[in-house]
Amino acid sequence: MKQQLTLLEAPPDWRIDERTKEIGRRGLAQARAALRCHSPGAQPSPTPSDDVPRAA
Numbered sequence: 001m002k003q004q005l006t007l008l009e010a011p012p013d014w015r016i017d018e019r020t021k022e023i024g025r026r027g028l029a030q031a032r033a034a035l036r037c038h039s040p041g042a043q044p045s046p047t048p049s050d051d052v053p054r055a056a
Contacts, residue, residue, distance in 0.1 A: 016024075
């Protein structure tokens, strides 16, 4: 390959803000905990707290 394509910067209005990223991280943590809970031989994990926003 002689030439590599140049990546374009996303316009600022396409970027995800920090609050949205944090909500996503918390959701991923909950999903991973749920998957671990349902793995063979897994111990039940504590339920997520009510202060975590939930997807609509």
